[in-house]
Amino acid sequence: MEIADILKKQIADGINNLYNQHLDENEIKLEITNKDHKGDLTFVTFPYLKFSKQKPAETANAIGNYVIANCSSVSHFNVVNGFLNFEISDSFCLNFLKLNFKNTDFGSINQGNGKCVMVEFASPNTNKPLHLGHLRNILLGYSVSEILKFAGYNVISANLINDRGIHICKSMLAWSKGNGETPQSSNTKGDHLVGKYYVEFDKIYRKEIEELKQQGIPDDEAKKTAPSIVEAQNMLVKWEQHDPHIIALWKKMNNWVYDGFEQTYKRLGVTFDKYYYESNTYLLGKDLINEGLQKKVFVKDPDGSVWIDLTQDGLDRKIVLRADGTSVYITQDLGTAQLKYDEYKMDNSIYVVGNEQDYHFKVLKIILQKLGKQYANGIFHLSYGMVDLPHGKMKSREGTVVEADELMDEMYSTANKLTMELGKTEGFTENELKSLNETIAMGALKYYLLKVEHVKRMLFNPEESIDFHGNTGPFIQYTFARISSVLRNTANNENIDVSCSLHISEKELIITLLLFPQKVMLASQTYNPSVIANYIYEISKLFNRLYHELSILGEPDSIKKSNRVAICRLTAIVIKNGMKLLGIAVPERM
């Protein structure tokens, strides 16, 4: 049992005995003792004065005396006003260490109990390469998947690819007017090549609009009647009619994009269990529309369009089917939600999608609930904020989009430069060196994007993001490398002597290590990787301080040395496991 649980029970018993007031131990709250006071865990007595009918300090002393008489895990306590500060005994810390320092799974919990969760993320369009915004999405989705697995859930990662629509037709059109270059012939990554033609289309289109406007045609009309957009729309119609030429071109260009995306996913270390394609799902959802009409959840307007009135729920009146019987975005998402559930019967379905779609997902969930779908309650929109650049939003027209591949390359060369400058990689083969630099580069990038809580907008500062000092991925990786270096130089034969005393920096580290499973629980309940990121950073800081203050291998007292090496082992486990939850690898040397 955890120290906090033991203490809570003792405190509840104490209040029961002293004041004849029955309290459940779960009602007792404990917190980490403030830095400026002696102690490890603090119980605040103010809310209980109504039972004790004594002054705060008297109450705290009475409870403290009860606990220390009944609980060997507590060595001392002190009282400051109504604050009761407990000191955890060294033997308790060492028992915990003894129990866990060889447990490479330390931190994993069984909160999920095998429940099935689908996490949908990435979900790119197929007309251009992945950019910084996708990176936040992908890293968040992947990390949440890892956290849920570690918390005992059965996770299915899914990627819903938007492979159809006007956007890809634009690229197709521009490409078909070009010289027929391919990724092979141009030596270009497929997604970048298709993206190039998307930009190409936009240039032509804008030029046409300008020309039309000069002829006195109003802006909106020019945008609708420019020849290239009309042509692209015709192409979409032909696609829907299964025109073999268009379908062949569409397949060819989409496959180029998929090859490109796969390379990027691979570099990021991300995989998916299931791909959905909108070309297969865009017609879904019509059965649900009929079902909704029968259940009188939807109404049909005189023109034949189908609507749902959500004004009672604080939302709006929303169309779910056009008058011509074709689907809108929400229709296909309803259908896809049903498809996912039919295939996997999952308990929870998480959509990692930017916060500009908050409204859409509210509507999606509430419609499914009104249709009486039980699984709707398990739907959760994991909404995240946009990534801004120092000069504002990313805008493709202004060429300020930070492309994922390019960014990863930049991070790599920075890592490479720093590794060379520091010159600690003697004896590395060329491949080992490359692999190390890639590990550091990815660590820096991933940590930078995951340490900020997802609901917040975040600023991506190119200068700062390549900083490898302070609260960064490389700092944590470095801490791991330091520990690894120590462990390389010691035999694997630690015996923990629980009667030994601990140095303050050892004890603080152990007490923080002990919190790892709770942090995993919090992160999994709130789908929040930043909890893990900040926690691992805290661990790394504590370890570096210990490393500086105390010698580990040079410790003359063999018992203390053995204990200290075991602390290193558990710290390494926590850092490695925690970083894995963020999708970040840790190097043995750097």
Place this chain on the structure above:
RNA sequence: GGUCCGCUAGCUCAGCUGGAUAGAGCAACAGAUUUCUAAUCUGUGGGUCAGGGGUUCGAAUCCCUUGCGGAUCACCA
């Protein structure tokens, strides 16, 4: 206009299921390496927790309100 989200040090962020004097990193300045990796550590300065009100023993944290920034309310996806 309606709804939703955000606002904490010069900058980037923690802390938010209410607790003690609000914490880190970066930047600035001053130090630490004959010792297990200095991508490290120690110290100094830096705050109207956007403003105002409320709830209570106690509010950065909960509620109301105002301001600022963003998103959304498409027969686009």
